[in-house]
Amino acid sequence: MKRSVRCALLLIMSASLAAQQRAPQIESIRQDDLRADLFFLAGDAMRGRLTDTEENRAAGDFIRSRFERLGLKPAAPNASFFQTYNLMTATLGAAAPGDDVNALDIVMTNDGAAARHLRVGQEFYPHRFSASGRAAGQVVFAGFGISAPHLQYDDYGGDANAYSGKIVLALDHEPGERDPNSPFDGVVTAEPSTPWRKALAAQEKGALAVLFVGDVHNHAGAQNFEATARTYWPETPPRIRSYTLAAWADRIRIPVAQISPAAAAALAARSGKTIDDLAKSAETAHGTAPLDLRPRVELRTAVDRHIVPDRNVVALLEGSDARLKNEWVIVSAHFDHDGVNGAQILNGADDNGSGTVALIEIAEAYALAAKEGHRPKRSVLFAAWNSEERGLLGAWAYTEQPLAPLTSIAAVLNMDMIGRNEEVQAGSGPRFNGLEVQTAESNANAVNVMGFSRAPDVSAALDRANAGIGLELKRRYDNNASNLVRRSDQWPFLQRGVPALGFMTGLHPDYHTQYDRPEKINYPKMEKIARLIYQASWDLANADTRPKPSTSRSISEPPDSARHR
Numbered sequence: 001m002k003r004s005v006r007c008a009l010l011l012i013m014s015a016s017l018a019a020q021q022r023a024p025q026i027e028s029i030r031q032d033d034l035r036a037d038l039f040f041l042a043g044d045a046m047r048g049r050l051t052d053t054e055e056n057r058a059a060g061d062f063i064r065s066r067f068e069r070l071g072l073k074p075a076a077p078n079a080s081f082f083q084t085y086n087l088m089t090a091t092l093g094a095a096a097p098g099d100d101v102n103a104l105d106i107v108m109t110n111d112g113a114a115a116r117h118l119r120v121g122q123e124f125y126p127h128r129f130s131a132s133g134r135a136a137g138q139v140v141f142a143g144f145g146i147s148a149p150h151l152q153y154d155d156y157g158g159d160a161n162a163y164s165g166k167i168v169l170a171l172d173h174e175p176g177e178r179d180p181n182s183p184f185d186g187v188v189t190a191e192p193s194t195p196w197r198k199a200l201a202a203q204e205k206g207a208l209a210v211l212f213v214g215d216v217h218n219h220a221g222a223q224n225f226e227a228t229a230r231t232y233w234p235e236t237p238p239r240i241r242s243y244t245l246a247a248w249a250d251r252i253r254i255p256v257a258q259i260s261p262a263a264a265a266a267l268a269a270r271s272g273k274t275i276d277d278l279a280k281s282a283e284t285a286h287g288t289a290p291l292d293l294r295p296r297v298e299l300r301t302a303v304d305r306h307i308v309p310d311r312n313v314v315a316l317l318e319g320s321d322a323r324l325k326n327e328w329v330i331v332s333a334h335f336d337h338d339g340v341n342g343a344q345i346l347n348g349a350d351d352n353g354s355g356t357v358a359l360i361e362i363a364e365a366y367a368l369a370a371k372e373g374h375r376p377k378r379s380v381l382f383a384a385w386n387s388e389e390r391g392l393l394g395a396w397a398y399t400e401q402p403l404a405p406l407t408s409i410a411a412v413l414n415m416d417m418i419g420r421n422e423e424v425q426a427g428s429g430p431r432f433n434g435l436e437v438q439t440a441e442s443n444a445n446a447v448n449v450m451g452f453s454r455a456p457d458v459s460a461a462l463d464r465a466n467a468g469i470g471l472e473l474k475r476r477y478d479n480n481a482s483n484l485v486r487r488s489d490q491w492p493f494l495q496r497g498v499p500a501l502g503f504m505t506g507l508h509p510d511y512h513t514q515y516d517r518p519e520k521i522n523y524p525k526m527e528k529i530a531r532l533i534y535q536a537s538w539d540l541a542n543a544d545t546r547p548k549p550s551t552s553r554s555i556s557e558p559p560d561s562a563r564h565r
Contacts, residue, residue: 022468023538024369029361029530031523037360038419038518041335042353048346050339051087051243051387052308059335059356063313063384066360070367072315075381075403082311085397086246087387090128092120092233093302101302102126104257106266106295116266121229123260126301127212128232128242129196129249130256135209136298137167139267141278143288145170145210147201148192151183155287156205162290164206167297169267170198171215175283178218186479187434188486191495196248199256209255209299213264217279225260232258239341243390246307247400255301270294312394313384314403317366319541321377328404329541330381330412331533332395333359334388334489344514349521351511354419355503356384358530365534376541378410385489388416395489399496409493410546411458412500413537416488418447418529419521422506432507434481440508446472447529448504450485453478455499457547458540462501465536469528499547503529 040046041062047055064081068074076083093101102120118124140163143155155170156163174193176182184190191197195212202210214223259267264275271278271293282288313335319325333355337348347353363382369375381403385394395414399406421440424432452459452475459475466473477484485491490502505525510516540547 023365023535024372024374025365026531026534028365028368029527029534031527034357034361034526034530035518035521035523037357038349038353038521041356042347042349042518044345044347046347048339048348049335049337050240051310051336051390053339056336056386060311060313060384060386063335063356063360067313067315067363067382070315070364071371072317072363072367072382075314075316081313081315083314083398083403084309084311085401087243087308087310087390087393088246088249089241089243089306089308091304091306092126093132093304101300103300104259104263105298106263107298108270108295116263118263121226121233123225123263124211124257125229125232126303127195127199127256127258128303129199129244129252130301130303131253132302132304133255134298134300135167135255137165137208137296139169139211139293139295139297140166141268141271141288141291141293142168142170142202143282143284144174144193144215145198145202145212146174146192146287148184151192153183153285153287155282156201157287158289161206163202166207167299168202168207168210169264169293170202170210170212171279171282172212173215173218180479187481188479189483195256196244196252199252199254203252203254207254209257209297211264211297211299212256212258213275214261215279215282216261216276217283223261225262240338243308243387243393245393245396245400246305247397249305255299257299257301267293267295267297310386310394310397312386312398315363315382317363317370317375317380317382319377319379320375324377325379326404327378327408327410327546328381329376329378329410329537330383331359331362331537332383332385332412332489333415334385334394336386336389338389338512341514346512346514347517349518350419350508350516351417352388352415353518354417354521354526355415358415358418358526358533359384361530362534362537376538378541380537380541388489392489392492395492399492406493406496406498409498411455411537411540412490412493412498413458413533414488414490414500414502415529415533416502417504417506419523419526420505420508420510421522421525422446422448423508425509428509431511432482434483435507443474443506445470445525446474446505447532448474448477448484448506450477450488450502450504451490451494451500454494454550455501455547456551458499458501461540461543461547462532462536465539466532469532469535471528471532494550497549499550503533505529
């Protein structure tokens with residue numbers, strides 16, 4: 001063999017070995033430490049860590065104290081470990097004497113037909129994010145009411161004035177929702193189909209109000225609308241309230257309501273088409289043209305908004321490279337769960353005490369390495385998200401007010417349920433929709449990787465990191481009716497173009513029950529997964545080049561660039 005060839009091979013082997021070099025202090029991540037922390041965090045005294053409870057705040061304080069003891073830097077403003085934001089709950093507004101709020105009048109103009117007066121809970125109800133107010137105008141059908149220019153789809157395209165001063169009627173959900181090849185994220189529910197985003201799109205086109213109706217062509221069958229309304233606005237406050245981000249609701253300045261298919265049929269009648277005809281006509285590749293419906297609508301809504309303070313826990317290890325330390329790798333997990341249901345404590349050991357204690361162990365490995373003089377080139381943010389169970393709200397809040405520009409984030413590695421083996425039994429019910437029947441034994445060494453198709457560079461880095469760990473990496477849920485890819489905190493980052501992966505060992509019969517307890521966790525496997533995330537994050541933080549942005553098909557840019565800090 002020629003000397004030059006031998007030298008080249010040696011260089012390649014040397015580079016390969018360097019790339020696979022174990023991260024310093026990886027052995028400090030131990031199952032015994034994970035177990036000790038989890039028995040505390042998911043113990044009965046923490047009472048399920050439900051949002052806006054003392055136990056949830058105590059869990060946040062515990063994580064903060066661990067970050068502080070490790071010598072990590074507070075990452076939030078004012079040298080705090082807590083990134084604060086506001087959630088919002090809503091109640092129906094009470095009517096003033098002589099005032100008829102939360103009512104909907106359908107007026108058939110110029111045909112002599114009697115007006116229909118609808119009260120809340122009968123054939124309509126306001127959405128919780130609706131503004132309080134009054135609106136009156138002609139009704140315009142806008143298909144699904146989606147504006148997604150990045151997908152070359154816009155139900156508000158064409159005549160820019162078609163919706164100004166009008167009441168928009170829009171369908172729920174999205175076109176092609178059962179089509180795996182749909183540009184709207186296949187069979188995964190796409191972000192542009194979220195009701196508040198649809199309402200914001202209509203508002204930006206000058207609409208005075210929005211009425212939503214079920215997409216009857218996709219979800220046919222008898223509907224007890226009054227029962228749906230009672231569920232949406234229960235007479236007795238539920239154990240777990242419905243939350244949204246206050247920052248989202250604050251952007252909605254117009255009334256938004258849900259109407260029954262029967263009420264929608266009355267609106268459609270004079271167009272010569274049924275509501276089913278209109279719904280089917282909305283299944284287009286690029287959006288629908290506006291269709292004026294002749295009835296005039298008068299809508300009155302009163303929704304009282306209630307602010308609920310909330311917080312993430314964030315700590316930073318600054319990178320060693322003068323230039324690259326301004327780029328961040330985020331390692332994250334959510335720490336909230338579902339609280340107490342009567343006498344049953346929903347401990348949430350796997351969901352997501354497992355990811356939270358792994359986050360703490362990974363942060364400790366980084367801190368120990370730094371004390372030995374080993375810091376990664378890029379900075380690493382350790383983020384414990386709150387209120388994931390309420391709609392990924394802590395992670396969404398971060399993307400609304402990031403601690404550094406989102407464009408500076410090299411990658412996000414998010415852990416959510418990493419302590420069990422996926423197990424789906426026959427007849428498991430809607431919680432397991434879209435998942436194949438499988439045994440726990442078949443997943444004994446497996447972890448599901450989500451976001452792999454949207455963040456291929458990070459996915460490739462994960463494979464390299466796994467060479468020294470030996471887990472079975474299953475990539476199967478990026479386009480799956482289970483919606484698992486969008487059911488955890490990697491989703492908001494993917495929607496902003498940030499390359500992100502989610503890690504989950506999978507659902508199991510104890511998921512969201514009182515049986516998700518710390519004594520059932522597979523600690524040896526969890527140790528391997530935590531070491532994998534540490535190794536992958538270390539490699540990403542030290543790589544010469546950063547991963548390409550997310551290739552998600554549902555990227556939603558912030559409506560105001562000033563939201564980036």
